[in-house]
Amino acid sequence: EDKVVQSPLSLVVHEGDTVTLNCSYEVTNFRSLLWYKQEKKAPTFLFMLTSSGIEKKSGRLSSILDKKELSSILNITATQTGDSAIYLCAVMDSNYQLIWGAGTKLIIKP
Amino acid sequence: EAGVAQSPRYKIIEKRQSVAFWCNPISGHATLYWYQQILGQGPKLLIQFQNNGVVDDSQLPKDRFSAERLKGVDSTLKIQPAKLEDSAVYLCASSLTVGETQYFGPGTRLLVL
Numbered sequence: 001e002d003k004v005v006q007s008p009l010s011l012v013v014h015e016g017d018t019v020t021l022n023c024s025y026e027v028t029n030f031r032s033l034l035w036y037k038q039e040k041k042a043p044t045f046l047f048m049l050t051s052s053g054i055e056k057k058s059g060r061l062s063s064i065l066d067k068k069e070l071s072s073i074l075n076i077t078a079t080q081t082g083d084s085a086i087y088l089c090a091v092m093d094s095n096y097q098l099i100w101g102a103g104t105k106l107i108i109k110p
Numbered sequence: 111e112a113g114v115a116q117s118p119r120y121k122i123i124e125k126r127q128s129v130a131f132w133c134n135p136i137s138g139h140a141t142l143y144w145y146q147q148i149l150g151q152g153p154k155l156l157i158q159f160q161n162n163g164v165v166d167d168s169q170l171p172k173d174r175f176s177a178e179r180l181k182g183v184d185s186t187l188k189i190q191p192a193k194l195e196d197s198a199v200y201l202c203a204s205s206l207t208v209g210e211t212q213y214f215g216p217g218t219r220l221l222v223l
Contacts, residue, residue, distance in 0.1 A: 004152075031209075034211075036214075040216075041199050041201070041216055041217035041219065042201070042214045042215060042216045042217055043153070043201070043214045044214070045211050045212070045213065048211065088152055088153075090152070092209070096208045096209040097155070097166070098153075098155070098212070100152030100153050100154075101152050102150065102151050102152050103151075103152055
C-alpha cells in the first residue's frame, strides 16, 4: 500500500532558528511531491518537486527531493512566528491521485 | 482572482441528523475535490469530479455520503445520517484540470454530538 510518512510529528523552536522537516514515501508510481502549509484549516500550496525539478526555493523556504532515498526535506531559515503551522507533504501518483502524510506541526516561540 | 469558497464554516449536529456542505471552486477550474481531514491526520479524498462527472469516489462511504456537481461548477456534499466519527474538517479543493495544483477552500469544521 502506498504511504507517505512525515517526521517529526511536532516541533517547537525559537524565532530565528532553522528547521528541517522530513517526508519519506513508498509510492508505486511516483509523479511528483508537493508541500502545503496548513494554518487553521485551509492548506496553501508551497512547492511541487518532480524528477525534472528536484530543488525549489522561495524566500526563507526551500525544498529538495531525493528520488534515490524516496524522501524530501523542507527547510525554513530564520523562522518567524508566522511560520507556525502544520506542514503537509503529499505524493502524486501516475493516476494523479495525492497520497498525504499526517503532517508536521511546527510551533515557533517568540 | 477569488479563491475556493465553502459554507458553512462550522456546523454542530447530533448523530443521525443530516448535513450539507457547499463549495464554489475557482472560476474555470474543471476538477473539484472533497476531502475529509480528521484531527492529526492528512486529508483523505472522498470524491473527485471532472466537470460534472465523477472521476474517483472509491473512499466515499456511499451508504451515508453523497455528492453532486450538477452543472460542473458548484458542488454539494451531504451526510445522512451522521455518525460521531464523521466529526472532521471537510475541505473542498479545485484545480484547472486533473494533475494540476490543487487550491483549497477554508473548510467546514463539523462536530457530531
